[in-house]
Amino acid sequence: MTMLLLALITLVLHGALTGLFYTFSMSVMPGLNATDPAQAEAAMRSINRKILNPWLYLVFLGSPLAALVAGFLADGRAALWFFAAAGVSFAGSFLVTVAVNVPMNNALDAGTMPFKDYSPRWTAFNTLRAVASAVALVLVGLGLTEL
Template sequence: MILALVTLALHGALAGLFYTFSMSVMPGLNAIAPEQAEEAMRSINRKILNPWLYIVFLGSPIAALVAGFLAGGSAALWFFAAAAVSFAGSFLVTVGINVPMNNALDAGKMSWKDYSSRWTTWNTLRAVASIASLVLVGVGLANL
């Protein structure tokens, strides 16, 4: 039960992080000059790489997977589904799309105009996947 609650908290934190970026950070950056937005995003991308992010980002699918193995029964299926959605919709999208775009912005190979809309679209997908994972964990908890 404790691991399931930790799993819920991790997924909630990750969903909130991605949601916040799409709903406030990116619109806020789009409201300033592109050069300022690029510099601010570069700073954000450097500072976000910290242990707290890694605990939430990597911990969410791992915790759901472990919770699934420990839960058994129908609850296990919900936790496994949460792990799969989190892995595909958050982890794979992040490492395959958002991080390469961050690196391109950081290297000056992508303009804010080319970056912002595309990055936000993929980030919103991460938010939706993380919210779906959160719901799946919740259903898993209800089936314990």
């Protein structure tokens, strides 16, 4: 696999992840907030179960890993941009997901967190993931310019 191809795959993965998080914050969650809380909870539980699929794992885990590999394979400034993208993606997407969003999803699923408490906090942290993913996307783009 050539370095350029790896960098382009890394760019696409970060773009897909950014789009996923952005879509939830700007349309899915506002749409659920506009419905009956019981229906919103049921819908979000279903979404949380169905989103766990190979395509999510490819994008979610692949984004920071591809940037890290690109960093190791690139030279000079390109390597620094890819390493920065990997770090931002890992901290702003992976760690936030594991530490905040997934536990909240589990609480919603268990019925221990009502949707009125879940939605604003979950959306705020999801928006953080969207911003971090967008920053990582830009960093990958900068790495591409240095190849």
